[in-house]
Amino acid sequence: MGYVKELRKLVGNRPLILPGAVVIILNEKNEILLQHRSDGGWGLPGGIMELGESMEETARREVQEETGLVVGELELMGIFSGEDYFLKVANGDELYSVTAVYATRDIKGELVIDGIESLDLQYFPLRELPKDLASGSRSYIEPYLSRLEDW
Structure with missing residues (x-):
């Protein structure tokens, strides 16, 4: 998250456009x-892109950091953006x-709860x-429910 912290030093709480990725793991x-x-x-599981990363690299890194799992093949389901995805977080950042x-279904490893970003991990x-x-x-999930059930 170094990149965003550096930007915040320059722009304060003003709105930023931040790319990121999440992964639906089945x-x-x-x-x-x-x-x-x-x-x-x-x-x-997911988070914000770091400098020099691809979206896929962001997705894989964030999943590994937050769950301990290593992700293989990824299928892009969609991109979400626009005014519906405006956030103002507790510290005032926009x-x-x-x-x-x-x-993905292509995962390896055991679930690890890091206690920092993840308090629990469960399948539903x-x-x-x-x-x-x-x-x-x-x-992010609901538009794909039918597709995921047959996937």
């Missing part, structure tokens, strides 16, 4: 992996996110998402 039971985030609620949503049935699923994550 297991063999067709359940989706969600992360109980330390900043509140359940969400998809941003417009541009988020690449990927899906696609049609039984938690009530406190972050609105952004819900908007």
